[in-house]
Amino acid sequence: GDSVTQMEGPVTLSEEAFLTINCTYTATGYPSLFWYVQYPGEGLQLLLKATKADDKGSNKGFEATYRKETTSFHLEKGSVQVSDSAVYFCALSNAGNNRKLIWGLGTSLAVNP
Amino acid sequence: DTAVSQTPKYLVTQMGNDKSIKCEQNLGHDTMYWYKQDSKKFLKIMFSYNNKELIINETVPNRFSPKSPDKAHLNLHINSLELGDSAVYFCASGPFNYNEQFFGPGTRLTVL
Numbered sequence: 001g002d003s004v005t006q007m008e009g010p011v012t013l014s015e016e017a018f019l020t021i022n023c024t025y026t027a028t029g030y031p032s033l034f035w036y037v038q039y040p041g042e043g044l045q046l047l048l049k050a051t052k053a054d055d056k057g058s059n060k061g062f063e064a065t066y067r068k069e070t071t072s073f074h075l076e077k078g079s080v081q082v083s084d085s086a087v088y089f090c091a092l093s094n095a096g097n098n099r100k101l102i103w104g105l106g107t108s109l110a111v112n113p
Numbered sequence: 114d115t116a117v118s119q120t121p122k123y124l125v126t127q128m129g130n131d132k133s134i135k136c137e138q139n140l141g142h143d144t145m146y147w148y149k150q151d152s153k154k155f156l157k158i159m160f161s162y163n164n165k166e167l168i169i170n171e172t173v174p175n176r177f178s179p180k181s182p183d184k185a186h187l188n189l190h191i192n193s194l195e196l197g198d199s200a201v202y203f204c205a206s207g208p209f210n211y212n213e214q215f216f217g218p219g220t221r222l223t224v225l
Contacts, residue, residue, distance in 0.1 A: 032212050038154070043117075043203055043216035087154050093212035100161065100169055101214060106154040 002027040006090045006104035013080055013111050021075040021107045023064075023090035031092040033057075033066050033073040034101070038087045047075075047088070080111045116140050117217035119204050125223045126194055133190045134220045136204030143209040144168075145187035147179060150201045150219070162187055163209055194224045 007022040025031065032051045036044040048057030050066035050073065057064050062077045073090060090104040117138045126132055138145060146169075147159040161169035162181045176192045187204060204217040 034212070043205075043218050044156075044214075045216065046213055049213065089156065100158060101212065103156045106156070108154070 002031065002092060002094050002102045004090050004092055004102050004104040006088075006107055008105070009087075009108040011107060011109045013109070015082055015111055015113050016079045017111075019075070019077040019080045019084070019109070021088055021090075021109070023073045023075065023104060025071050025073065025090075025092050025102075027071075027092055027094050027102075029094060030068075031094040033064070034091040034093070035062070035064055035073070035075050036089040036091060038089065038106070040086070044089060080109070082111050082113050085109055085111045117204055117206055117215050119202075119217040119220050121220060122218065123221050123223075125225065127225055128194055128196060130194050131190070131192045132194060132222070133188055134202055134204075134222075135186070135188045136217055137186050138204075138206040138215070138217075139185065140206055140215060142206040142215070143184060144207050145181065145184070146205040146207075146214065147187065147189050148203040148205065148216075150203060152200070156203075160187075160189075191222075194222075196224050198222060199224045 003026045034049045035047040037047045038044045048059040050057040053068035055066045064075045087106045087108045089106045091101045144163045146161045159173045160179045165181045178190045180188045201219045205214040207214040
């Protein structure tokens with residue numbers, strides 16, 4: 001079945017450091033890919049998405065490119081801020097899954113001043 | 114205006130009790146979901162309803178019963194609560210023809 005694997009955390013960075021959180025997937029066909037973010041004490045919110053190969057999703061300085069050849073959707077940000085401290089979830093959605101999102105385990109990011 | 118709201122935000126109760134969590138969305142979405150998030154942040158889908166009809170029912174004990182009185186509401190009733198039910202429960206909604214989901218703020222359930 002479809003699955004998502006993302007790097008384990010926690011990830012700890014200093015402010016202004018470069019961030020990469022790896023996400024790879026296994027799926028048949030052409031899934032849509034998502035990154036969600038969960039700030040402390042809150043629900044998840046969509047950060048960015050890509051619906052087809054080579055699409056780049058971007059939001060709030062974060063980017064991820066849908067790479068079909070490597071089945072990856074890595075999240076990157078050039079300069080993190082303390083306010084980016086959160087848990088980041090990679091997810092995919094595939095036709096025929098009843099609109100179910102397949103979730104990664106989440107990666108906790110802590111950014112120190 | 115809150116898009117997806119849940120009540121209560123916190124719920125502390127004794128083992129064996131029955132409790133309900135309510136969810137409402139004002140986004141006009143057709144599909145609503147219940148998720149359970151454990152202490153390690155692992156997110157597990159429990160149920161999904163589309164236009165009041167159950168479409169996803171993962172392996173969840175039958176002590177958990179969702180109820181959708183209309184497409185804007187999806188409530189979760191839990192019978193005979195157990196210690197392992199302690200978690201944060203999230204409601205979400207989304208349009209049926211699109212994969213994005215919008216989450217509520219969560220209900221932290223603690224079973225003593």
